[in-house]
Amino acid sequence: MSEQELKALRVRIDALDTKVLELISERARCAQEVARVKMASLAEGEVPVFYRPEREAQVLKRVMERNQGPLGNEEMARLFREIMSSCLALEQPLKVAYLGPEGTFTQAAAMKHFGHAVISKPMAAIDEVFREVAAGAVNFGVVPVENSTEGAVNHTLDSFLEHDMVICGEVELRIHHHLLVGENTKTDSISRIYSHAQSLAQCRKWLDAHYPNVERVAVSSNAEAAKRVKGEWNSAAIAGDMAAGLYGLTRLAEKIEDRPDNSTRFLMIGSQEVPPTGDDKTSIIVSMSNKPGALHELLVPFHDNGIDLTRIETRPSRSGKWTYVFFIDFVGHHRDPLIKGVLEKISQEAVALKVLGSYPKAVL
Template identity: 70%
Template structure:
């Protein structure tokens, strides 16, 4: 009995310490929110059209938190907690409106909330070019669009949209993509003969489907969220989708993480109307059109090599200006305001028929 009494006393003491810390955390978070309001007031007095959301500042804060973290929570978990605090404080200044490739429940919405936090107002759009139009028109502050998947490669529609748009890239998000086989409460699990999903998701789960449901009809739809919605109306169907779609449509995961590659991930871009100042770790995206002549690719890449600039992606797309002409989409480390990057870009501009800087932005933190 004495041991049990001692343990109860120890638990009570720990709970009192936790309660005291909770009270202290509450006061500190409230003070942070008050400082955020003061920052907003100063910014508004200086410039009524000021930007309240500063991508480079948020990236620097999150990196600093991760560097200071000693555990036991891991760095990303700690950064996510601070992301939500920052999101809520920013909403006191000005709620961020974000357009994303919808409908509700897609991985793109998940990426938007991962980047901007749950206090952001996320608005679904039916197509990638609609996201671009909403941002360009000023109806929203930012947009989120997918650009590449580690399994299936680039999303060409996003690259093509940049060719006709004045939008700037303000950030990036890399999201681990976990696909699940979902059913409703009325599904007869032993009679599944139809599976809905987005074509990209089918491609990411091809081997698993071949092994487990080789006879089931695979029906491609516009999004995984739409696949989840359809399953609710049919007793013999299932959907491949993610956690947000499962939660939104109250579906059960009968198989989890059915993607063929465990490292399956998708990169998303944040688009906006403004250039982003340098942070401590940046990336730049450009699109380059080269003259159709021998050695054009070498001429394009040689300045990158000479200035020791790290290329992270190189994609080729057909040019709309003529047959057999191509444009190159290039991502590289560094900010366009860095002296050595600016010098390299000037050399490329002289060699190319056209150079368009899509934006310099912080490397994704989360």
């Protein structure tokens, strides 16, 4: 390519950037107008709700549907995710608590869902995320709920039994683990590997093959593992990109998870009910009396109405020995007439039924 051609292309890019800049600013001014309209239509004493997850899901979907390339749909949606995040921050920056410390996959999930223009607050435990939301100290909380290799995150399920929370959204994240060391660690002298128990389990086969005799130490999070090894001589951590970058660690081995499709699903919890978008999911907790056929009775209304169950999980109810609750996710919104009918049927048979929330299916 000649210098001349390159120069001409750069002039074109500069001109386009000027246009993009003007358009983004115009969009941001529109969002400010939306905020003004939202404020003006408030009833007395009513608290304004600026963040609208159902609207954001529609915006992202529309972008993906109209995208003609060459950028991929996900890539384009990611860019718009950040633009929306900044526009919303002009209306009111969201406060989001997540399972910390800084550098966890949960933080990455929070950024993927809300974008980077939020005020984020790391919490030391899942239960603390719930408490922070319940106390009104933040608008939303982000917690892991299930992993494709290791299954349910029981702390999260149990926290739903203890707190009244509304699920406002979900996000899925591909989880890649790396073996990380600090600058003083000699690779042949590793005697200990730290990580969260879930991550150690997700890399079990790799560890058995490569470090069969090294002690595996479970700590409270991957980020905590990364933080520890920074100052230690003979230890390594298993953690992801964010933690590696944050603590300046070296990758001895990359993508060491046993299953290449290893993914974790996270939930956004808050107090705001989300209206239907036409492509939603609902999560419920049901407890049935302990009699033969109870689970069958619970599932029949879903089957009869052709409703797609995406997950069912059982946990001890904590209110009696050998009694259980079912966590069920399915496709549809609790305001859809069909779903309403199903929930009414179930509540006739159930000891208790709680709708945890209906929310847009993960777009990104």
